Amino acid sequence: MKENRIAGFFKGVGNTFGFIGTVFIKGDWKTKLSFIIMGFGSLMRKQFARGIAFLAVEVLYIWYIVSFGAGYIKDFGTLGTVATREEPAYFNGVEIGKTTVLGDNSFLILLFSVMTLFITALFVVIWYINIKNNYESQLRLEAGRKLPTNKQDLSSLLDHNFDKTLLAIPVFGVFMFVVVPIVFMIMVAFTNYDATHQPPTNLFSWVGFENFKNLLSIGGSGFGSTFFTVLGWTLVWAFFATFLNYFGGMAVAILINKKGSNSRNCGERSW
Numbered sequence: 001m002k003e004n005r006i007a008g009f010f011k012g013v014g015n016t017f018g019f020i021g022t023v024f025i026k027g028d029w030k031t032k033l034s035f036i037i038m039g040f041g042s043l044m045r046k047q048f049a050r051g052i053a054f055l056a057v058e059v060l061y062i063w064y065i066v067s068f069g070a071g072y073i074k075d076f077g078t079l080g081t082v083a084t085r086e087e088p089a090y091f092n093g094v095e096i097g098k099t100t101v102l103g104d105n106s107f108l109i110l111l112f113s114v115m116t117l118f119i120t121a122l123f124v125v126i127w128y129i130n131i132k133n134n135y136e137s138q139l140r141l142e143a144g145r146k147l148p149t150n151k152q153d154l155s156s157l158l159d160h161n162f163d164k165t166l167l168a169i170p171v172f173g174v175f176m177f178v179v180v181p182i183v184f185m186i187m188v189a190f191t192n193y194d195a196t197h198q199p200p201t202n203l204f205s206w207v208g209f210e211n212f213k214n215l216l217s218i219g220g221s222g223f224g225s226t227f228f229t230v231l232g233w234t235l236v237w238a239f240f241a242t243f244l245n246y247f248g249g250m251a252v253a254i255l256i257n258k259k260g261s262n263s264r265n266c267g268e269r270s271w
Helices: 002-026 029-033 040-043 048-073 105-142 150-156 162-188 210-216 224-270
Strands: 084-092 096-102
Touching: 002 096, 002 105, 029 096, 040 048, 040 084, 048 084, 048 150, 105 150, 150 162
Parallel strands: none
Antiparallel strands: 084 096
């Protein structure tokens, strides 16, 4: 079953790339330009609602990358190289003390890099929808059928596509406030983030599987003995806490039910 799922995943990826190649080869000039300028084909075919939406996504993404995301992505491999430092402060040419010059913040670099990667993945999905939509519109016109009007496109958001309209913002929120933090914390496990590597004062960097090696190693500088002891007690506590809560609750419920049945029987006999 697992092998079938993996094979299905790679097959789906292959089909996607194959479809993109087919669209680029068989698409007309309007569809081909949509590879670069999202929504171009829709605008040329007078589907202004779709075209403006796709174009707005591309403009916003480019603005985000240029003004914000690229600055963090470029430091993703190192998580920062300029540490926070103290330099002399001068007033009228006289040194009056020290001033702190903030350097790179490894924490923010990692966090915003992960967020940028998720936003980029979302942009790629919308880009794919854009070329698919343009190619379908092209085929529809070639078959002599009419395209949906702008009014029909907008009204569909409140009709048969209303579920997608309602779920768009919550799904985006789940990714930004649930999935991204989880991925971020997983990636922190592959760094040397600890009490001596706390941003913004100090930088931290990638260490690969070194933390897991120390965690599972027994003896020497490893934490294996402590880890397995804590893990064992955690599993014991989880088992007995679940066992006692479930079966204890069932036992209490049976006793209460039995007591209630006896009371009703006594009442019937006295009557």
